[in-house]
Amino acid sequence: MSRRGLVILHLDGVSHALLERAVAAGAMPFVAKLLAEEGYQAQPYRCGVPSTTPFAQAGILYGDSSNIPSYRWWDKELGAVIGFGAGGTFELVAERYFKGRRPLTTGGACIAALYRAGADDRFGPAYTEHHEQHPDRRVIVPFLTNPVVVYHWLRHAGRAGFGILARYAGARLARRRASQAYVFADLFHECVVHHLTRFATRQAMAEGLPVIYSCFYTFDEAAHAFGPGDEWARRILRYLDSTVRWVAQARLDNPDVRYELVVLSDHGQVECEPFNANDGRTLGELVAEWLPDQEVTEHRGGRHPASSEPPAGKVAITYSGGLAHVYFTDLPGRLELAEIERRFPSLVARVAGLDRVDCVLVKDGEVGRLLTGEKSFPLGPEAREFLSRLDEPGVLTAQLQRLNSFPNSGDLVVFGRYRDGRQVNFENQVGGHGSAGGEQLHPFLLTKREWGLDASAVRSAEGLYPVLNSLLERLASPGISSSG
Ligand SMILES: [Zn+2]
Numbered sequence: 001m002s003r004r005g006l007v008i009l010h011l012d013g014v015s016h017a018l019l020e021r022a023v024a025a026g027a028m029p030f031v032a033k034l035l036a037e038e039g040y041q042a043q044p045y046r047c048g049v050p051s052t053t054p055f056a057q058a059g060i061l062y063g064d065s066s067n068i069p070s071y072r073w074w075d076k077e078l079g080a081v082i083g084f085g086a087g088g089t090f091e092l093v094a095e096r097y098f099k100g101r102r103p104l105t106t107g108g109a110c111i112a113a114l115y116r117a118g119a120d121d122r123f124g125p126a127y128t129e130h131h132e133q134h135p136d137r138r139v140i141v142p143f144l145t146n147p148v149v150v151y152h153w154l155r156h157a158g159r160a161g162f163g164i165l166a167r168y169a170g171a172r173l174a175r176r177r178a179s180q181a182y183v184f185a186d187l188f189h190e191c192v193v194h195h196l197t198r199f200a201t202r203q204a205m206a207e208g209l210p211v212i213y214s215c216f217y218t219f220d221e222a223a224h225a226f227g228p229g230d231e232w233a234r235r236i237l238r239y240l241d242s243t244v245r246w247v248a249q250a251r252l253d254n255p256d257v258r259y260e261l262v263v264l265s266d267h268g269q270v271e272c273e274p275f276n277a278n279d280g281r282t283l284g285e286l287v288a289e290w291l292p293d294q295e296v297t298e299h300r301g302g303r304h305p306a307s308s309e310p311p312a313g314k315v316a317i318t319y320s321g322g323l324a325h326v327y328f329t330d331l332p333g334r335l336e337l338a339e340i341e342r343r344f345p346s347l348v349a350r351v352a353g354l355d356r357v358d359c360v361l362v363k364d365g366e367v368g369r370l371l372t373g374e375k376s377f378p379l380g381p382e383a384r385e386f387l388s389r390l391d392e393p394g395v396l397t398a399q400l401q402r403l404n405s406f407p408n409s410g411d412l413v414v415f416g417r418y419r420d421g422r423q424v425n426f427e428n429q430v431g432g433h434g435s436a437g438g439e440q441l442h443p444f445l446l447t448k449r450e451w452g453l454d455a456s457a458v459r460s461a462e463g464l465y466p467v468l469n470s471l472l473e474r475l476a477s478p479g480i481s482s483s484g
Contacts, residue, residue, distance in 0.1 A: 004475040005257045007205065007212045007247060008264065008468065010060075010113070011240050012053060013220030015268025015439035016044035018228065019446075022237045030245035031263070034446065042446045043453075046391075047267045048460030049399040050323055051433045051440040053220075054084055054114055056266035059461030060468070061110065061117040061213065062101040069409040071320035071434060072299055074327040081299050081318060082408075084114050104468055108211035109204035112197045117213070171226065194218045198243050202250050208257040211472055214247075216240060220269065223431035228269040228439075233431070260475060262468070263446040266461060268439035272322070272425035272432040275356055275416060283324055283351075283414065283426060284317050290350055291315065300427055318410070319426035321434025322418070325410025326351075335411040337364040351414055356424040358437075359386070361404055361413040368404040379404060390418060390437040395459050399436075402460070447471070 019042055022028045023035065034040040047056045052071045059065040072083030075093055082089050103110075103118035110119035194216055201214040219240055222233045244263055251259040276282050288296040288304035293312035296304040300319045306312065316327045328335060328343075340348060340362065352360040352371040360371045361379070368379040370386065377383050379401055384393035387400075403409055416424035418437030425432040433440035445455045445464065451474075453467050 002256055002258045003208070003210070005205070005208065005210050005212070005259045006262065006468075006472055006475055007201065007214070007251075007259050008262045009201075009244060009247060010057075010213065010215040011219060011263060011265045012215060012217040013223055013228070013267060013269045013433065014237070014240075014265040014444065015228075016042060016265075016442050016444035017439050018237075018268060019265075019444050022234070022241075025234075027234055027237050028241040028244075030241045030248070031446070034244075034248075034261075039449050040446055041449045042444050043455040044442045045445050045455035045458035045464065046395065046399075046441055046460065047443050048462070049396070049403050049436050049441070050320065051267040051435065052320055052323075053266050054090075056443070056461035057114050057215075058098070060264075060266070060464045061104050061113065061115055062098045063104075063462050063465030063469075064098055064101050065460065065462050067097070067406045067408050069403060069406045069413070070318060070323055070325060072318045073320075073325055073408050074299075074316045074318055074329060074410070075408060076327065076329060076332060079329065081316070083299070083318075090114070104465060104472070105211050105213045108209045108213070109200070111200045111204065111212070111214040112193060112217070113213060113215050119213070194243070198246060201247055202253075205247075205250050205257070205259060206254055208254050210257075210476070216243060223269045224429045225431075227271050227430040229271060230430075260448070260471075262471070263444075264464070265443035267433050267443050268441070269431040269433050270322075270418070270421060270423045270438045270440050272423050272429055274428050275424050275426050278356075283319075283326075286354070287315060287317065287326065287347075287351070290347060291344060321427060321429065321432040322416040322423045322425050322437075322440075323435045324414040324416070324426045326412040326414060327410050331411075334363050334407055334409065337362045337369055340411060348412060351412060356417050358390075358415040358417045361400060361409075361415070362411070363404060368401060370400070387436075391441055396436060399460065 019028070019031070023032045035042065048059070048065065050070050054071055055065045055068045058068055072081055075082045078092060080089060080092065082093055084090055106118035108119050110117040197214055197216060201212060204212045219233060219236045222236045226232050248261050251261060282298060282301055284296050284298035284301050284304060288294070292307040294315045295306045295311040296315045296317065298317045298319065301317070314329045316329045318325045337348065348360055348362060348371055351357060353373040358372065362369050362371070370377055370379055370383050372386065375386070379397060383397055387393040387396045390396055403413065415435050416426060418435065421438055423432060423435060423437060445453070447453045451471055453471060455467065458464055458467065
């Protein structure tokens with residue numbers, strides 16, 4: 001009898017609601033077939049806050065998202081920005097993370113993920129955003145020497161490359177917003193990384209690795225560039241669907257291993273408007289104006305020198321989609337509200353009072369505190385009414401308490417305004433995530449119904465780790481039925 005293995009496909013940035021709409025509209029015919037004919041179900045789950053890949057993927061792969069407050073953050077101990085993507089610096093602090101955890105992909109392949117996760121490292125490429133991709137030669141060489149693969153790659157890459165640039169030019173001509181940096185990231189992901197990732201996935205299946213986790217970012221990049229509801233982003237869903245089919249077709253190719261398939265996402269996306277849309281002013285510029293004796297540096301943004309030399313102190317602001325963290329970098333540890341108020345009177349109220357900000361989260365004794373333009377309340381039952389328009393308030397309160405417990409969260413954690421399905425975003429993106437509100441908090445888990453996996457109680461991506469581990473264990477034990 002053949003062994004059984006598990007392939008997990010990670011479709012970045014696709015919310016449960018979007019998946020359902022795409023299936024209903026006929027844009028994902030293979031996923032529709034899995035649902036209708038192969039006994040699959042798509043369940044929503046909650047990724048938690050921040051709704052960003054590093055946080056969610058750490059949860060899925062290690063069952064531990066502790067102290068990952070964003071896509072990028074300031075590490076006061078190290079005195080540096082930690083981030084992923086081009087020039088990523090997570091490696092500088094990686095040894096502090098995931099201690100004693102057994103990664104989901106131990107002994108398997110973890111392809112294009114942010115973390116190595118105990119996997120066989122022959123299956124690059126490691127993920128970096130934008131252009132600094134260094135795929136492993138052991139994937140590249142067989143990829144480039146397979147004529148069928150290269151033919152399909154060139155055919156698709158040519159069409160996709162032309163299509164993305166045409167879409168971008170069209171958006172510019174029609175004066176629709178398109179985020180240029182993400183247009184090129186999308187181009188690179190769709191035309192290069194996506195192909196290498198799916199090729200490496202089938203290679204890992206041919207080798208019979210017991211568990212394979214493969215990440216596809218091209219929808220997320222396209223949705224950042226053009227918005228999640230844009231026609232181009234919808235076209236990418238069709239393309240992702242063909243990749244799911246391509247991998248699914250290889251399930252029986254290896255006579256020694258019968259693979260089962262799980263498809264999931266890590267967070268969704270919502271439509272965005274930039275923080276500086278009305279007056280051109282960024283959060284960093286405003287903070288620099290309010291604290292003139294501080295040197296303020298925005299990570300993904302500008303640098304604002306202090307009015308005096310040397311500066312009285314330094315402020316670092318890191319932007320990750322709809323979330324910004326503000327750090328007083330020369331003051332150790334995470335400051336209590338009372339200390340912030342004493343040193344920088346009225347700063348928190350000024351930030352919270354901005355019409356493009358929903359609230360500011362700060363450390364304040366045991367439970368923490370939320371401040372809005374009008375109110376200030378402990379992060380407990382008192383916050384329910386305010387939070388209820390973003391998600392189920394009890395769940396969201398617990399998620400924010402967790403974020404507020406991270407030593408690496410900002411002294412101020414600033415949430416861009418979320419209203420009527422649109423979020424104020426600190427980065428220049430047309431679609432975004434990273435914060436709270438709407439579909440960004442509700443990704444999906446696509447599994448066979450008969451496995452009996454329940455995602456309804458998952459309130460953070462960490463909760464998927466035991467669910468997926470239990471499936472792996474069952475597949476590994478002979479005699480337990482896993483497919484019809
Ligand atoms: Zn993203």
